[in-house]
Amino acid sequence: MSGEMDALTVVNQLRDLAADPLNRRAIVEDQGCLPGLILFLDHPNPQVVYSALLAVRYLAECRANREKMKGELGMMLSLQNVMQKSTSPGETKLLASEIYEILQAAGKEEAEQAEAAAASCRRKAQFFLGSTNKRAKTVVLHIDGLDDPTRRSLCEEALLKIRGVISFTFQMAVKRCVVRIRSDLQAEALGTAINSTKVMKAQQVVKAEDGGELMLPFQEDSVVMVEENTDIPDYLPEEESPSEETDKAVTRVGSITDGVGWLSTAANFLSRSFYW
Numbered sequence: 168m169s170g171e172m173d174a175l176t177v178v179n180q181l182r183d184l185a186a187d188p189l190n191r192r193a194i195v196e197d198q199g200c201l202p203g204l205i206l207f208l209d210h211p212n213p214q215v216v217y218s219a220l221l222a223v224r225y226l227a228e229c230r231a232n233r234e235k236m237k238g239e240l241g242m243m244l245s246l247q248n249v250m251q252k253s254t255s256p257g258e259t260k261l262l263a264s265e266i267y268e269i270l271q272a273a274g275k276e277e278a279e280q281a282e283a284a285a286a287s288c289r290r291k292a293q294f295f296l297g298s299t300n301k302r303a304k305t306v307v308l309h310i311d312g313l314d315d316p317t318r319r320s321l322c323e324e325a326l327l328k329i330r331g332v333i334s335f336t337f338q339m340a341v342k343r344c345v346v347r348i349r350s351d352l353q354a355e356a357l358g359t360a361i362n363s364t365k366v367m368k369a370q371q372v373v374k375a376e377d378g379g380e381l382m383l384p385f386q387e388d389s390v391v392m393v394e395e396n397t398d399i400p401d402y403l404p405e406e407e408s409p410s411e412e413t414d415k416a417v418t419r420v421g422s423i424t425d426g427v428g429w430l431s432t433a434a435n436f437l438s439r440s441f442y443w
Contacts, residue, residue, distance in 0.1 A: 175215050178215050178219050181204060186337070195229070195232045202239065204222055207219035216249065220262045247267065258330075265333070306357060307371070308361070308370065309342060309369070314342075325361055326344075330352075332346060354371050370383060371385065
């Protein structure tokens with residue numbers, strides 16, 4: 168990686184690493200990365216703030232991380248600032264609010280799980296744990312043609328243009344994308360956007376009555392008007408981290424074993440940039 172790293176490059180790399188469940192504990196335990204993400208939440212560039220929020224949201228997926236994240240100096244205050252700042256885009260505020268609610272509930276989860284035992288089957292179907300925000304919902308897409316990093320980038324660009332998309336994560340090995348959206352956004356809008364790439368086709372994955380899964384194709388003859396997202400600036404076509412193993416299936420964004428050296432570099436960058 169180039170020695171000349173800027174804030175957006177660093178936060179995007181952290182977000183990509185955090186997207187892999189196997190990396191999340193290591194990132195939170197690292198002495199520099201979590202404090203750095205908190206500082207990025209106050210960055211003047213909206214792209215940096217939104218990307219940092221996505222990284223924090225991924226890290227909060229790991230229940231073992233939540234208590235430490237909640238207690239990290241400045242975390243809850245920075246999330247509140249993003250939620251209350253008048254210049255924060257709507258999707259940015261919604262994502263910050265969702266993270267705040269998840270971390271605020273940390274420590275109470277055991278009691279809540281005991282009370283919610285009857286609802287365990289429903290909760291197992293949720294890909295994003297702790298999704299208590301009733302203004303948002305989760306849509307699971309199976310995407311034919313989601314075969315490589317180039318297609319993933321096309322899919323990202325299509326989803327980021329939709330007003331109401333909060334966050335998303337890819338499961339490349341099974342060609343799926345889990346998308347958090349505002350409750351008033353139709354799932355068909357996601358299908359329309361992905362199908363518009365002409366090289367991928369989306370179906371919605373839903374739970375069947377017998378507990379299995381059903382794939383529901385989106386109507387090809389129906390055109391859903393998609394409101395373009397203008398609140399968040401042009402958000403990066405994402406550059407993939409260099410990898411020598413291009414012949415292997417893409418199942419993760421990046422591995423922590425490959426990223427240990429990078430985490431050290433990022434921590435040094437954060438120290439130089441923010442600590443005196």
